[in-house]
Amino acid sequence: MRLAGAPISWGVCEVPDWGVQLDRARVLGEMRDLGLTATELGPPGFLPPSPERRAALLGEYGLRGIGGFVPIVLHDPAYDPIPEARAMLRGFRDGGVEVAVLAAATGADGYDERPELDAAGWRRLLANLTAVVKLADEFGRLVTLHPHVGTMVETGDEVRRVLDGSPIPLCLDTGHLLVGGTDPVELAERVPERIAHVHLKDVDAATAERVRAGELGYTEAVRAGLYRPLGEGDVDVPRIVAALSAAGYGGWYVMEQDVVLTAEPPEGEGPVENVRRSMSYLADLA
Secondary structure, eight states: OEEEBOGGGGTOOSSTTOSOOOOHHHHHHHHHHHTOOEEEOOSBTTBOSSHHHHHHHHHHTTOEEEEEEEEEEOSOTTOOOHHHHHHHHHHHHHHTOOEEEEEEEOSSSSSSOOOOOOHHHHHHHHHHHHHHHHHHHHHTOEEEEOOOTTSSSOSHHHHHHHHHHOOOOEEEEHHHHHHHTOOHHHHHHHOGGGEEEEEEOEEOHHHHHHHHTTSSOHHHHHHTTOEEOTTSSSOOHHHHHHHHHHTTOOSEEEEOOOOOOSSOOOTTOTHHHHHHHHHHHHHHHO
């Protein structure tokens, strides 16, 4: 398995007031100490904006940036996302980052609410996804769409519309798909050829059901322990990995156990322990 970490597993997130944000030196140092050699980039401001400086900093910790989560508004006829996507892809090319993990942003901060998308909005979104795929080819990068709670592509029906209406491959985020009502196992087994990047999350299914029912906001659910170390929740990780492996999947598996920190944990404690447990689980699985 090509295994990578992610700053969100340490509570580093682009959402305002998400929680305590750990210093990047601690996060990158703990990744290194766990034996990780690759990571996603995290939100703007976590790493230097210069592609060259970013790559150099990661190299100091024995890491390389392999992907980045990029929320872009794709459905609004008053906004052209192509210049933003072009700048992002140029920066990824110049910094040696392989995968753009695109999310269909609502235009608002956070992931607790989202508007309804009408037919015209869907046409615009699908057309922009196709345009971004062509643009990524120009820069020699891989672009994927990340179905994500609180974005314009969240539910099972919305995932199907993207698969039917655009050529963009998916980031299979096992947690966000389950929370949004898509069975990640079924998706991995049915259309493995459309999966080009994987975020491995484990999920407490009862908490996910409360989010789907509108009883609990997404941020509150994460704070309440929606995500668990791999092997300690209700996602059938072995079956997903088996389905993708059988189909010849050669992309990255990014460990993501999103967390909201209320205080900075003592050295050697906190999120690093959950990531260690996830890595141990994957080692046993392999």
